[in-house]
Amino acid sequence: MRKKIVAGNWKMHKNAEQTEDLLNELIAKIPTDTDTNVIVAPTFVNLASAVDHLEFTNIKVAAQNVHQAEGGAFTGEISADMLKSVGVDIVILGHSERRAIFHETDALIANKVNTALEHDMTVIFCFGEELKDRQSANHFNVVENQLKDGLFQIEAKDWEQVVLAYEPVWAIGTGETASPEQAQEMHEFIRETVRKTYGNEVADTVSILYGGSVKPENAKEIFSKPDVDGGLIGGAALKADDFVAIVTAI
Numbered sequence: 001m002r003k004k005i006v007a008g009n010w011k012m013h014k015n016a017e018q019t020e021d022l023l024n025e026l027i028a029k030i031p032t033d034t035d036t037n038v039i040v041a042p043t044f045v046n047l048a049s050a051v052d053h054l055e056f057t058n059i060k061v062a063a064q065n066v067h068q069a070e071g072g073a074f075t076g077e078i079s080a081d082m083l084k085s086v087g088v089d090i091v092i093l094g095h096s097e098r099r100a101i102f103h104e105t106d107a108l109i110a111n112k113v114n115t116a117l118e119h120d121m122t123v124i125f126c127f128g129e130e131l132k133d134r135q136s137a138n139h140f141n142v143v144e145n146q147l148k149d150g151l152f153q154i155e156a157k158d159w160e161q162v163v164l165a166y167e168p169v170w171a172i173g174t175g176e177t178a179s180p181e182q183a184q185e186m187h188e189f190i191r192e193t194v195r196k197t198y199g200n201e202v203a204d205t206v207s208i209l210y211g212g213s214v215k216p217e218n219a220k221e222i223f224s225k226p227d228v229d230g231g232l233i234g235g236a237a238l239k240a241d242d243f244v245a246i247v248t249a250i
């Protein structure tokens, strides 16, 4: 059985008070008996308080990034050990905004993945093609290369700590969603790509999330596809009612 997961990436939104308000709403509204793994990723400065706030709930906390080094002269950066020390053991890596705006390469992301796994963190590994790749029918190649170059250095045993998040860049924050059929086609391709290198057990147990303008209106249909195990949610994760509707759409 694969884990069902809905994760909210809050990006650079919500100050301390707003974080607490949104968490309170989520605590009140997310069913306590859900078998969906619910994760929220507030900004770094609000992680420690979010962990405290959510201590007796079924909502987990993720970081939006981590540095690849153990520590040192890296002004402005945060290490895996620091995250773990405040109770955060999940990290989102490879997000398209990190790749595009902060120039993170597959090689750098691979380093970050290795560091996070060495610290026994769970990695939500994001990847996905740009519009030009899909228009030139190169999207399967791009996705395969991102997986191979950013993730396939890990050992089979490490896959227990990995969640995949397919996020076509053209659908992130644009209101443009991949159709449920496009999502399924790519998720199936991803699972088969994992199978070729790591075998059936890994391929059949890894959760593959879809991300890109998921909303309450389209979540159910996307999540109904056999290889879609949940979602990574951006904009709609910032409103409690929308996020809860998505969580309960699986």
Ligand code: PEP
Residues within 6 Å of the ligand: 009, 167, 171, 172, 173, 174, 175, 211, 212, 213, 214, 232, 233, 234, 235, 236
């Ligand atoms: C994201 O940034 O991971 C994302 C999926 O954003 P949105 O849901 O806003 O498209």
